[in-house]
Amino acid sequence: MTRFAMVIDTRTCIGCGDCVVACKTENHVPEGLNRDWVVEATSGTYPDLKTEFRSERCNHCSNPTCVTLCPTGASHLWNDTNIVLVEPEKCTGCKACIAACPYDARLVMHPDGYIDKCTFCHHRVEKGLDPACVSTCPTGCMHFGSLDDPNSEVSKLLKTREHKVLNPETGNEPNVYYLI
Amino acid sequence: MKEELLVTARGNELIDPSLHIWTWEVAMYLFLGGLTAGVMIFAALMTVMHRDEEAPFAARRLALLAPIVLSAGMTTLFLDLEHKLFVYRFYTSFQITSPMSWGAWILIVIYPISIMQILSTFRSGYGFFAGFVDRFAIGRTILDTCERYRHEIAMAAIPFAIALGIYTGILLSAFGARPFWNSGVLGPLFLVSGMSTAAALVALIARQHSEKELFTRIDLALIVAEIALVALFLVNLSTGSGQQIEALQSVLGGPYTLVFWVLFVGVGLLVPALIEVLEITGVNRSLAVLAPVLVLIGGYALRQIMLDAGQESSWTNYDTQYNSELLERLHEESP
Numbered sequence: 001m002t003r004f005a006m007v008i009d010t011r012t013c014i015g016c017g018d019c020v021v022a023c024k025t026e027n028h029v030p031e032g033l034n035r036d037w038v039v040e041a042t043s044g045t046y047p048d049l050k051t052e053f054r055s056e057r058c059n060h061c062s063n064p065t066c067v068t069l070c071p072t073g074a075s076h077l078w079n080d081t082n083i084v085l086v087e088p089e090k091c092t093g094c095k096a097c098i099a100a101c102p103y104d105a106r107l108v109m110h111p112d113g114y115i116d117k118c119t120f121c122h123h124r125v126e127k128g129l130d131p132a133c134v135s136t137c138p139t140g141c142m143h144f145g146s147l148d149d150p151n152s153e154v155s156k157l158l159k160t161r162e163h164k165v166l167n168p169e170t171g172n173e174p175n176v177y178y179l180i
Numbered sequence: 181m182k183e184e185l186l187v188t189a190r191g192n193e194l195i196d197p198s199l200h201i202w203t204w205e206v207a208m209y210l211f212l213g214g215l216t217a218g219v220m221i222f223a224a225l226m227t228v229m230h231r232d233e234e235a236p237f238a239a240r241r242l243a244l245l246a247p248i249v250l251s252a253g254m255t256t257l258f259l260d261l262e263h264k265l266f267v268y269r270f271y272t273s274f275q276i277t278s279p280m281s282w283g284a285w286i287l288i289v290i291y292p293i294s295i296m297q298i299l300s301t302f303r304s305g306y307g308f309f310a311g312f313v314d315r316f317a318i319g320r321t322i323l324d325t326c327e328r329y330r331h332e333i334a335m336a337a338i339p340f341a342i343a344l345g346i347y348t349g350i351l352l353s354a355f356g357a358r359p360f361w362n363s364g365v366l367g368p369l370f371l372v373s374g375m376s377t378a379a380a381l382v383a384l385i386a387r388q389h390s391e392k393e394l395f396t397r398i399d400l401a402l403i404v405a406e407i408a409l410v411a412l413f414l415v416n417l418s419t420g421s422g423q424q425i426e427a428l429q430s431v432l433g434g435p436y437t438l439v440f441w442v443l444f445v446g447v448g449l450l451v452p453a454l455i456e457v458l459e460i461t462g463v464n465r466s467l468a469v470l471a472p473v474l475v476l477i478g479g480y481a482l483r484q485i486m487l488d489a490g491q492e493s494s495w496t497n498y499d500t501q502y503n504s505e506l507l508e509r510l511h512e513e514s515p
Contacts (some may be wrong), residue, residue, distance in 0.1 A: 017188040032507060037190040039498060043182045053187070065356060071280035072269040090269050093262025095194070095201040096280050102357035102495040104199065107192040113262035167495050169421070170356065 002081045003062065003147040004120060006134065007154045007163070008055055009179040012141035015040055015053035019133035019142065023057075026121065026132035033107055035118040036133060052180070055133065055142065058105040058118035059166065059174030060084055066097035066106060074115070082175055083122050088114040102170040120144075147175070184498050191502040199358075199491040205260035207484040210348045211377070212253030214370055214479065216290070217345030218378020219246045222398075223297055224334035224341065232304075235394055237386040240305030243297040245381075250290065279351045286343050293340055296333045299326035345371035352490060359423035360430065360493035361486070363416045369409040370483075376402035377479035380452075380472035392468070393460070399475060400456040403449055410445065427493035436489045444485055448478015 015038050023029060023036050036057035044050050060082050067075045067084060074090035075097050077083065086097075091114040098106045098115065109116035121131035125144075129135065134142040145152035157163075158177060165174045194201045219242055226232070226239035261267055271288070275281040302323055303310040313319035326333065349370030352361040379399035386392050417428040431440040452471040458464040459471070 038188045068277040
């Protein structure tokens with residue numbers, strides 16, 4: 001299984017939200033709905049405050065509970081990778097996957113009624129391109145690639161930089177990493 | 181301090197500001213599914229234990245309610261689906277790790293068993309209608325066959341009915357992403373609650389005094405078991421992970437405290453238990469009709485509260501400044 005990962009540098013991210021716009025444009029995400037979003041996390045006590053910007057989306061987990069709990073097999077892994085997709089023709093809109101996602105990253109695609117989510121732009125990945133959000137990022141803080149290749153940019157970054165994933169305790173083994 | 185703020189607009193319907201994907205339709209299904217399980221279990225038990233004389237309604241007529249109640253539940257469940265045309269997809273695959281898939285297939289097995297259960301006591305329970313069936317040779321043969329195997333049908337109904345009742349709880353507990361549901365006690369709790377509501381229904385409908393009394397006793401025992409399971413649920417979450425402890429606060433001071441303790445535990449469990457004790461001991465029978473009604477209300481309240489509080493519990497809680505009204509205003513102002 002090819003494991004794709006996204007590595008986002010929270011030290012260079014300025015929270016501009018271009019990744020969000022790029023996604024909406026590339027994937028024709030309906031108005032009011034979002035497959036990705038930016039979080040501004042502030043921690044500490046004044047005046048020692050620390051702010052971190054995180055561009056978030058589906059984590060394309062290695063242990064995706066949205067796939068294991070889907071009753072019809074509509075939620076599936078694309079081409080033996082960790083990219084989680086939804087087959088609209090198999091989706092009943094039961095919303096089990098929305099409840100199953102600890103990152104609240106899935107949404108109902110209105111008005112059709114099937115479930116929609118980040119696809120890691122698999123239609124671009126197929127052609128060897130980066131996802132739209134990554135290729136748009138003006139600060140170059142987002143990186144995409146395969147973790148199976150030790151020489152890929154993402155593998156090298158994770159080898160050399162301190163990093164984290166969101167809520168590793170979920171056991172879902174998320175594949176969006178944040179450099180800290 | 182730790183503040184996590186969404187800086188890009190996110191107003192994903194049903195998810196923001198907190199998850200609310202399932203409403204009364206699913207709570208009603210969980211309630212009616214549990215009730216169906218209880219109905220089938222008691223109809224079967226009265227057959228297996230030869231209680232036709234003592235509990236004629238439960239032994240001969242109760243089974244008819246199972247497919248009716250279940251169909252009503254499946255209707256509300258269908259109403260909840262967002263992609264309704266593709267409902268048949270439940271039956272084009274079996275996903276071993278998905279309790280929902282198990283449930284879909286359990287329902288498929290429940291219907292024929294439940295119909296056979298009805299037919300096995302159709303002549304004794306619904307003589308008038310059975311008369312029409314008996315006019316046809318094939319109808320006679322079917323009724324004869326089901327009557328002959330009445331005991332075996334009842335024995336087969338019990339495990340499948342238990343599976344139906346317990347799955348409605350496991351369905352929720354399997355969601356690790358919702359800390360409030362993440363307790364194995366939910367399966368047995370929903371099963372016992374479903375059986376309790378069914379016992380209450382029999383106590384409400386049955387005419388014969390011996391049957392009313394039998395089912396009042398059964399219901400009381402089930403309420404006691406349910407209280408114990410609720411206590412275990414509370415112990416489980418309050419000694420669990422940080423997320424579980426935090427999720428439990430919604431019924432320990434949070435927004436669901438009042439409905440959980442007053443409506444479910446008080447009105448739905450303790451008050452009917454007290455009324456039933458008074459009834460059994462013969463101290464006061466004037467409130468006998470009230471107890472089963474309260475048990476049914478409590479049964480529904482349990483599902484609705486569990487469903488709502490569970491959805492609100494999450495691993496991620498962001499403050500969002502997104503206001504959908506602003507988007508609407510933009511539409512109005514643009515030419």
